[in-house]
């Protein structure tokens with residue numbers, strides 16, 4: 001069930017990122033189709049989150065270009081929403097209040113309320129609308145973050161290890177929920193994950209980054225719903241894991257097919273004001289760097 005349309009959502013062309021003397025991304029080339037679900041895997045420090053920050057427009061490439069629907073990426077990408085491992089909910093706002101942070105684009109109060117409640121229903125939290133984030137489990141908090149991210153119907157969802165802190169069962173439930181919403185809302189998704197099984201369970205295509213370079217760009221040829229018990233599933237997980245773990249090995253033949261570049265299309269999707277993204281995303285990035293400094 002790959003439900004991509006023919007348009008190219010993102011073109012990443014010869015993108016480099018350097019911090020001081022350190023070259024984190026080296027000439028990354030990648031095309032992402034509209035509606036495609038991409039998983040980015042790779043060892044710690046290979047540049048996964050850096051690539052996601054560039055796509056969110058939070059940082060600029062040192063060289064190369066990123067096009068979104070054929071246009072150069074704006075400074076803050078108003079068409080994207082971001083989810084992190086930490087759901088980053090505001091503790092002084094209720095579940096409803098936190099989700100409504102993603103709704104500044106909705107003018108009418110009634111419409112806003114209806115859309116928030118529909119989405120809360122969809123993520124299974126309608127009865128928790130008036131609860132405080134601290135009273136929710138980690139999985140429930142991520143459901144709130146997901147509802148907040150999707151309220152504005154973003155064309156692009158950037159997921160930076162959003163399920164990394166959840167227990168195995170909750171994690172699988174969230175994978176299913178994200179996949180269902182992806183199928184319903186038809187957004188383009190880029191998921192950074194350390195979990196190759198998660199990547200194979202969810203993505204149309206897996207990108208392996210190694211030392212800031214694309215080492216593997218492989219479609220996952222399994223239909224949804226994917227069963228972890230299928231031999232093909234286990235085989236793909238094994239092959240990709242060996243690629244992740246063994247930098248010296250050549251990519252397996254079965255994983256080496258690269259997508260043919262499609263023509264660029266100007267998207268007809270709604271352009272959001274991006275104002276609320278700016279705000280949320282800025283505060284989130286600040287805390288991401290805080291976490292990085294303190295926990296790495």
Ligand SMILES: Nc1ncnc2c1ncn2[C@@H]1O[C@H](COP(=O)(O)OP(=O)(O)OP(=O)(O)O)[C@@H](O)[C@H]1O
Nearest residue numbers: 019022024042043044045046047048049050051194
């Ligand atoms: N603002 C920054 N200044 C300097 N170095 C940075 C900055 N951001 C990232 N780096 C470095 O760039 C490299 C890649 O970081 P990045 O977070 O993209 O890796 P990652 O693959 O997402 O890692 P992980 O899986 O551990 O989150 C790391 O060595 C990191 O320390």
